[in-house]
Amino acid sequence: MKKNVYSVLSVCLILFIGITANAQNITRGPYLQLGTPSSMTIKWRTNSATSSKVWYGPSPSNLPFTNTVSGSTTEHEVTITGLAANSTYYYAVGNDAGQMTQPSNDYYFKTSPPPGTPQTVRAWVLGDCGTGDGNQRAVRDAFYNFNGSQHIDVMLLLGDNAYEDGTDTEFQAALFENMYEDKIIHTVMWPAIGNHETVTADSPTESGPYYDIFTLPRNGEAGGVPSGTEAYYSFDYGNIHFVVLNSDDVGRNPGDPQLLWLEDDLSNTSQDWIVAYWHHPPYSKSGESDTNSKETKMRENFLPILESHGVDLVLVGHSHNWQRSYLIHGHYGLQNSWDPNTMGIDLGDGRLDGDGAYTQNSQSEGTVYLVTGSAGKKTGSITDPHPVMYHSQADYGSMYMEVTGGQMDVQFIRDNG
Numbered sequence: 001m002k003k004n005v006y007s008v009l010s011v012c013l014i015l016f017i018g019i020t021a022n023a024q025n026i027t028r029g030p031y032l033q034l035g036t037p038s039s040m041t042i043k044w045r046t047n048s049a050t051s052s053k054v055w056y057g058p059s060p061s062n063l064p065f066t067n068t069v070s071g072s073t074t075e076h077e078v079t080i081t082g083l084a085a086n087s088t089y090y091y092a093v094g095n096d097a098g099q100m101t102q103p104s105n106d107y108y109f110k111t112s113p114p115p116g117t118p119q120t121v122r123a124w125v126l127g128d129c130g131t132g133d134g135n136q137r138a139v140r141d142a143f144y145n146f147n148g149s150q151h152i153d154v155m156l157l158l159g160d161n162a163y164e165d166g167t168d169t170e171f172q173a174a175l176f177e178n179m180y181e182d183k184i185i186h187t188v189m190w191p192a193i194g195n196h197e198t199v200t201a202d203s204p205t206e207s208g209p210y211y212d213i214f215t216l217p218r219n220g221e222a223g224g225v226p227s228g229t230e231a232y233y234s235f236d237y238g239n240i241h242f243v244v245l246n247s248d249d250v251g252r253n254p255g256d257p258q259l260l261w262l263e264d265d266l267s268n269t270s271q272d273w274i275v276a277y278w279h280h281p282p283y284s285k286s287g288e289s290d291t292n293s294k295e296t297k298m299r300e301n302f303l304p305i306l307e308s309h310g311v312d313l314v315l316v317g318h319s320h321n322w323q324r325s326y327l328i329h330g331h332y333g334l335q336n337s338w339d340p341n342t343m344g345i346d347l348g349d350g351r352l353d354g355d356g357a358y359t360q361n362s363q364s365e366g367t368v369y370l371v372t373g374s375a376g377k378k379t380g381s382i383t384d385p386h387p388v389m390y391h392s393q394a395d396y397g398s399m400y401m402e403v404t405g406g407q408m409d410v411q412f413i414r415d416n417g
Contacts (some may be wrong), residue, residue, distance in 0.1 A: 003275035023207045025050070030093045031108075031184040033077075033215040037085035037112045040188075041215050044076045044091060052076040054312045058104040060090045068096070073135040077215065077226065086113040108186050110151065113238050115223055115271065118405045121238040122150060123235025124187075125277075125399035127317030128194070129159035129375035132173030134378040137397055138415040140179065143398050152187045154237055155180075156318035157250075158373065159279030161210075166197035168209045172245050173274045174376075175213075188246065189214070190235065194279040194317065195294075198249045203231035216244075217414055225265040230260050234265050240403055241271035243311070245302065252297040259301060266309035273403060276306055277315035281371045284319045285392060290334045302330050306392075307367055313358070313408065315399075317373030321382060322399075322412050323392040325368035326350070327358040331388060338387045349390060357407070372399045 027403030035041075042054055049072035055063035067080050075314055076093070083089065090108045094100035100105060108335060113119055129136055175180070175189075191214055192201065201208030206229060216233050220226040224243075232246045243265065252256055266274070273351035282299035289295040295318075306314065307329055327346040329380040331338055340347055347367035348355030360366060369388065377397045385392040396415035401408065 004208045009288065025226075026093075028172065029184070031089075031181075032099065032109050032186065032188045033406070034079075034110065034217055034222060035188040037082050037111055037114055038077055039081045039221070040083065040086055040089075040111065040133045041077060041110050042091065042109075043078075043215065044093055044293070046074050046076065048182070050076075050097075053077050053094050053096060054091055055094075055099060055103075056080060056089045056091040056155075058089070060105060060107070062091060063103060070264070074394045077213070083111050085111050086117065087111050087122050088117075091361075100372070101316075105325055106182065106185060112222070112236070115236040115255050115307060116239055116274065116283055118239045118382070120402060120404040121153050121240055122155045123156055123399060123401040123403075124183075125156045125158065125315055125372055126161075126375040127315075127371075127399075128160040128320055128377050129157065129372035129398070130160055130162040130170065130174035130196070131376035132163070132179065133376070134172065135378070136179065137317060139375045139396050139398050142415045143400070143413050145401065147410075152183065154242075154244075155183065155187050155189045156277060156315065157189055157191035158277055158315060159192045160196045160317060160373075161191055161194065162403070163196055163376070166194075166198035166208070166210055167200055171209055171378070172211055190242065191216075192278050193231065194315070195248050203246055203249045203304070205253065206230050217343075218383075219364055225261065227261050227267050228257075232261070236269075236271060238379045238403070239272040239405075241269040241274045243274065243276040243306075245276065245296050245298075247278040247280040247294050247316075253296075254301055259305065262302065262305055264311075264313070272406065273313075273408065274309070274311045275313045275315065275401075279316060279317040281369075281373075283313070283323075283325065283335075283369055283386045283388050284371060285321070285382045285386055285389075287335055288319065289386065290294060293297065297376075300414075303332055314367060314369045315411075316369070319371050320373045320377040320379045321371065321392065321394045322374060322397060323371035323382075323389045324350075324410075324412075325369040325388045326390050327360075328388055329366045329369055335386060340387075343388075347390075372397070388394050
């Protein structure tokens with residue numbers, strides 16, 4: 001199908017009033033994981049071991065259904081199944097003694113639409129967000145002001161989600177406590193792992209705080225081909241197929257399981273859009289993507305597979321800034337091998353109010369690459385941008401993506417308007 005992609009830089013004001021959902025004995029969450037058209041996983045932490053129970057139903061005042069997990073724990077995880085697709089449910093969490101959250105309009109979740117549904121999908125994309133400081137909160141506040149009361153369908157985390165070492169305490173500050181707690185009660189987080197998480201996490205064994213905190217699809221539960229691991233995975237939402245890769249601590253060479261799975265997964269999707277994301281950028285400023293082996297491996301080994309299967313958009317972090325490419329195809333070598341005449345599909349600005357949106361008329365006609373790694377950290381000025389990049393800037397910010405049918409709109413939301 002014909003698809004339009006364009007990117008704009010947004011100017012916004014900062015205005016936010018924080019709302020924290022506090023409940024006695026709950027010290028983390030609740031937060032949503034692994035949403036599908038027919039199921040949702042809800043997780044939370046308590047300061048003492050209890051049973052785990054979720055109430056849910058069509059309104060805050062009508063929660064007739066329950067799901068209980070027996071046994072006492074401080075780390076609670078309840079998966080609700082048998083849900084209707086593309087539907088809103090309200091919920092409360094607690095234990096056999098009663099509810100520990102007060103039912104309200106804030107405690108809800110939406111099941112995914114059936115794959116292929118061309119309805120509007122809204123995503124909030126956060127790269128390198130996990131500082132747990134005022135800079136991260138300023139980025140959050142700017143996005144909340146921009147977004148208003150719109151429901152966000154998915155939160156995409158591009159790695160380095162908890163500085164400096166991905167410890168449980170750092171995750172608490174970076175995601176759960178005075179940070180995103182009022183968003184993650186009704187929007188699922190879908191993370192990629194970054195190099196700071198792998199200080200304390202190990203992907204081959206799927207151990208450490210990152211793997212304890214997140215529940216991710218290893219068996220194709222949310223769409224896509226089963227990866228057999230939470231280290232990399234895929235999922236569907238509406239008419240978008242999302243592919244989440246590991247650029248840090250699993251094999252990234254031809255013949256390695258991750259690449260074999262990627263080829264299989266992309267060969268078996270019929271979604272209108274394909275969005276791939278991971279941590280290390282294949283193209284970045286100042287020649288970094290020529291010298292960092294993690295970046296060169298992603299470019300040399302993964303991009304040919306992604307582009308041959310028609311991936312429309314690639315999202316990465318690691319470089320603490322915003323960089324957006326032209327619509328390109330076939331640039332897998334060093335920076336000096338870039339040839340705009342043969343690799344540049346559309347060298348316009350990609351803006352509806354400029355040269356016009358990038359338009360694709362065939363399955364594999366070009367990909368846009370976005371570095372958005374400044375949701376918590378920021379580099380200095382960019383004096384040597386990569387030649388594939390139409391625009392580069394060093395500002396704190398996050399990214400908003402909206403897909404409706406055959407059009408994708410992307411905006412960078414700065415922290416300071």
